[in-house]
Amino acid sequence: MSATTAAVLQIVTLVAALALTVGPLGRWLAHTYTSPRHWAVERGAYRLLRLDPDADQHWRTYLISVLGFSMASVLLLFAFGRLQQHLPLSLGFPALPSDGAWNTAVSFTTNTNWQWYSGEAATGHLFQMSGLAVQNFVSAAVGMAVAAAFARALARSGAGGRVGNFWADLVRGVVRVLLPISFVAALLLVLMGAVQNLDAPHAITTLTGQVQHVTGGPVASQEAIKELGTNGGGFYNANSSHPFENPTPLSNLLEIYLLLLISFAMAWAFGIIVRSRRQGAAIMSVMGVLWLTGVALLTWSELAGPGLAPAAAGGAMEGKETRFGEAASALFAASTTATSTGAVNSMHDSLTAPGGGVAMFNMMLGEIAPGGVGSGLYGMLMLAIVTVFLCGLMVGRTPEYLGKKIGQPEIVLVAFYVLTTPALVLAGIAIGISFEDGLAGLQESGPHGLSEALYAVTSASNNNGSAFAGLTAGTPFWNVLLGVCMLFGRFLPMVFVLALAGRFAAQQKLPESAGTLPTHRPLFVTLLSGVALVVVGLTFVPVLTLGPIVESLA
Amino acid sequence: MKDLFQLARHSVAGLLTLLLFTAVLGLGYPLAVTGIAAVSMPWRANGSLVTAEGDHTTNPSDAVGSQIIGQAADGTLFLPRPSAAGEGWDPLSSYGSNLGPDNEDLVATIKQRKAEIAQREGVDPADVPADAVTASASGLDPDISPAYAALQVPRVARANGLSEKRVRGLVADHIDGRTLGVLGEPRVNVLMLNVAVRDAARLG
Incomplete structure (x- = not known):
């Protein structure tokens, strides 16, 4: 079988696995976020924590819960990192420096998992499994909660700005969805070869008499939630290219499947929550079309292998593993940047110029196709609102989405949402390349040097976490700058989403009329895809031209 | 001011929730996986x-x-x-x-x-x-x-x-x-x- 045929069939296998499971999981997610019943174990937790899971929170209260929980997360993780040398299983590693601990605390709380450090050389097992991996679960659950609140708000009518209960959403997301799937996936990963123990590195005498240190760690359990929760922070420096994290082509497929699963299923759940499956199907179609386009372009580019180094070598294998090859690496790269995962099974800095450009473009889209768990859905719905607004302007009618009027206050919130990450990216890159401290981190010169810095601020502002890792990011300058990008890139959009959710929940649902733009037909799918591409295109073309585009043409 | 007070209150609730999560997700989950793996797949689990x-x-x-x-x-x-x-x-x-x-x-x-x-x-x-x-x-x-x-x-x-x-x-x-x-x-x-x-x- 030719490499191209195998590449296509590999994608088909993945799509088939997703197609079979997204429906049932979507139904389960919809039930999870709308059912009035609590599980016994959940009730126990609420009693212990003295939380009222049935309080229907006003959007402002919901937001304050989100921010309060996340603030506690940043502080606890910061303290954990600064104190790790005093804790068990530290493997003798010292405290993280204060700028590094800040960066990591923000990074994992915001579902970004940008890593300035090298896991096997800086972090002990306890910090990884009880600090970082816990945030992998809960930061994912926070994103899903906000998306669920927004979907419920669209389904409500005259509810006075009430959008549901954050604590119940948080606990249910973890208990009913993330934990059970992770548990099964972790055991499957061990079966395929991922390690799972609490050992320090063992010195081994190799076949030719040299000494090699074989590392241990609770890797499989972290790997599972790292993909499922679109987090992406590797246990080891080499992330999912490390054989102990991603041992076989089959584990590779499992990991790609996991990192796409919930984001697609959330779109299906959305349709169920707003009581119109066709609406969910339309959103899912846009996600699918954009994702597959990125996969196709990246796969084509890596298999074709343009560039001086791939030409000299006879293939784009620098920074790729033999067991994955170009195709399975491209599929991973396109999927990890189209979600907010940022795990990597190849070194993105060594991707071909067009391939690296596609990865960057995927993140610049705002990670909506299918995006991070939860954040992908609300990001796509914001663009859906932009789309109905634009169409409304064309025909001169007040735009509406799912029976909710898009008036001036609503569209202002959406505009703020759409502008937040581009503003962070463009301000971030301007700051990054204006200071000596910023430029000092670049490994490459010329356009690829700009691409390294651009990739970093794009990845941080969109909460992705992958890197063109030639950039030396572990300096106070980059740690602070990227920390700020991650923090605002995560929580400012949530403010606008929840404010909008409050307005929608308060509105009465308008009946459909002859003038309503149908938002479930192929025409709308096309329009929404177009809007997504145009919004990003207009914002980022100038800087993309100076980086990956000029590289590709060189 | 009222919002700030509320934020502090929710942060405390958040911290308690997080501590409970840390026990369940940060210790219970990885140790359970480690235990099962050690018994059923020791060769794989150990590298x-x-x-x-x-x-x-x-x-x-x-x-x-x-x-x-x-x-x-x-x-x-x-x-x-x-x-x-x-x-x-x-x-x-x-x-x-x-x-x-x-x-x-x-x-x-x-x-x-x-x-x-x-x-x-x-x-x-x-x-x-x-x-x-x-x-x-x-x-x-x-x-x-x-x-x-x-x-x-x-x-x-x-x-x-x-x-x-x-x-x-x-x-x-x-x-x-x-x-x-x-x-x-x-x-x-x-x-x-x-x-x-x-x-x-x-x-x-």
Whole structure:
């Protein structure tokens, strides 16, 4: 079988696995976020924590819960990192420096998992499994909660700005969805070869008499939630290219499947929550079309292998593993940047110029196709609102989405949402390349040097976490700058989403009329895809031209 | 002001929630997975270690390496890909080169590797496959392409007093095809192949 045929069939296998499971999981997610019943174990937790899971929170209260929980997360993780040398299983590693601990605390709380450090050389097992991996679960659950609140708000009518209960959403997301799937996936990963123990590195005498240190760690359990929760922070420096994290082509497929699963299923759940499956199907179609386009372009580019180094070598294998090859690496790269995962099974800095450009473009889209768990859905719905607004302007009618009027206050919130990450990216890159401290981190010169810095601020502002890792990011300058990008890139959009959710929940649902733009037909799918591409295109073309585009043409 | 007070209150609730989550997700979950893995899949959970005879072991002092972690070899054996992990093959420093696709140093290094390998194996530089001259992503790639293995057969056969046919047979036995016919790429596990070569040389 030719490499191209195998590449296509590999994608088909993945799509088939997703197609079979997204429906049932979507139904389960919809039930999870709308059912009035609590599980016994959940009730126990609420009693212990003295939380009222049935309080229907006003959007402002919901937001304050989100921010309060996340603030506690940043502080606890910061303290954990600064104190790790005093804790068990530290493997003798010292405290993280204060700028590094800040960066990591923000990074994992915001579902970004940008890593300035090298896991096997800086972090002990306890910090990884009880600090970082816990945030992998809960930061994912926070994103899903906000998306669920927004979907419920669209389904409500005259509810006075009430959008549901954050604590119940948080606990249910973890208990009913993330934990059970992770548990099964972790055991499957061990079966395929991922390690799972609490050992320090063992010195081994190799076949030719040299000494090699074989590392241990609770890797499989972290790997599972790292993909499922679109987090992406590797246990080891080499992330999912490390054989102990991603041992076989089959584990590779499992990991790609996991990192796409919930984001697609959330779109299906959305349709169920707003009581119109066709609406969910339309959103899912846009996600699918954009994702597959990125996969196709990246796969084509890596298999074709343009560039001086791939030409000299006879293939784009620098920074790729033999067991994955170009195709399975491209599929991973396109999927990890189209979600907010940022795990990597190849070194993105060594991707071909067009391939690296596609990865960057995927993140610049705002990670909506299918995006991070939860954040992908609300990001796509914001663009859906932009789309109905634009169409409304064309025909001169007040735009509406799912029976909710898009008036001036609503569209202002959406505009703020759409502008937040581009503003962070463009301000971030301007700051990054204006200071000596910023430029000092670049490994490459010329356009690829700009691409390294651009990739970093794009990845941080969109909460992705992958890197063109030639950039030396572990300096106070980059740690602070990227920390700020991650923090605002995560929580400012949530403010606008929840404010909008409050307005929608308060509105009465308008009946459909002859003038309503149908938002479930192929025409709308096309329009929404177009809007997504145009919004990003207009914002980022100038800087993309100076980086990956000029590289590709060189 | 009222909002700030409320934020503080919710942060405290958040902190308590987080502590409970830390116990369940940060200790209960990974330890449960560790426990189940230790009982049902001890060899995998402990890093897929193998002895010089190729047998599975969980004791690091009996092992010559992990089946799924690449290691350096010498000129008598099949050689792995270039490694950018630390000084080479260092699991305490896993990584790729991260050099860009048009990086001049990388291009020069690739050309140099190609010339060296061509000379070492006595073949035309154009016949040296891409994986032989590029550093992997992890620096710990346990595999090489079947093409790179085939290239090394004459040298390894000579060095171990084996016939080329015999060594070619060993390579064929160690080729893993694409999983399910479509996933990943065909590959040869270097450590397991070298163990087999040593075995064959010992038994004659």
